[in-house]
Amino acid sequence: MHSFAYARPTTVAEAVALLEAHGPDARLLAGGTDLIIRLRDGSARPAVVVDVKRIAELLPAIREDRGRLVISAGTVMTDVAADERVGRWFPALAEAASVVGSVQIRNRATLAGNICNASPAADTAPALLVYRAEVVAEGPAGTRRIALADFFVRSGVTTLARGELVSAIELPGPERRMGAVHLRRTRRRGHDLASVTLCCGVDETGVTRLAYGSVGPRPVLVVDESGVLADPAAPDDAKAAIFERMFAAASPSPRSMRASPEYRLAMLRVMGRRALGIAIDRLATGVTR
């Protein structure tokens, strides 16, 4: 690994100042499960690594605040998956967090890091999109909230500006009852990156929110407000037409070693239908996990 300077700020202001001063030569370190691999293979060569784990505001915490669930940037996947409120209100997020990497990875990897890396295969992204998550960004100009749907640009690139860091992910409390599920396709059981990762949520007014990843440069959110998908009695061909429109944004890379574009697109359709069925079932039975 090449050498770099190490900074361990204890306040957001200090971290923002470092990011402003160093721009792209600074990299934030949270769990490190992606960054340290990139430091070692040389694909990231920052002059300074800014460890955010001692910043008071970012310390691991999941708290309720004015009807929202606030997950601080230091919160690791293990704690997201185990949190009782996440399990009750956002069960598909708990499911997604519990399949990221292995126990060792989940003990270290943060939810915010998963989002900031902007990997198209990020397993928590689809559930966060379905649940209308917002990213809380702190920067030189203060705090702003970015809808997650406006956060991803392409692999590794987000709409964060120079000097900005993510302090928390916020989930608005569910206004309507929703049944939701996260599903993924991997090459093998156990520890693997997803070839397709997907979340479907159906709410009591008949709106279906579907988000999918690992099939294009960024995770995609699509919404059906017609009520057709949510209606178990709607004809199959009507549903198929809506699914086709929803999947139109999928464009898997032909260069990926995990799965061919044909396979991913075929699985996306299978899993979309399967997830819709589970979401409808969960909405009807009130079973959330």
Place this chain on the structure above:
Amino acid sequence: MTQMIPVAVTVNGRLRAFEVAAHHTLLDVLRDDLDLTGTKECCLVGECGACTVRLDGRIVDSCLVLAVEADGGEVTTVEGLAPDGRLSPLQQAFLDAGAAQCGFCIPGQLMAAHALLELSPHPTVAEVQEGLAGNLCRCAGYQQITEAVLAAAGAADR
């Protein structure tokens, strides 16, 4: 010049203070500076689990942790499972089940199993498999490893 950072870490119950370059991992320091070579270096990308240690109670891949990140923390390595040179019941169960073949992955398997049994003293087969999913065994001794973990869990009740 490479910046050297003072770090203090409790390793297997003993406070160790040293200076380390920021780009040296916890794994590097354990093996090269503290001579704790039970923890193995293998894939270096967090896939194989050979470098598994406990940091503040939780298992981590020590190849993906900078030594400076462990500053102020508490680390347990496989050497810490047998502090007085006597094998722990879990280690004995691994031997009894023939779980150690080439043995290279075993320190990591033991650390993952140790953490699993603390959280879940009576794991199902599926829970053992999930708990140890981050630890690869190239000899494919998974059957015996799983048996050893289940046997250790059962023995703890007697």
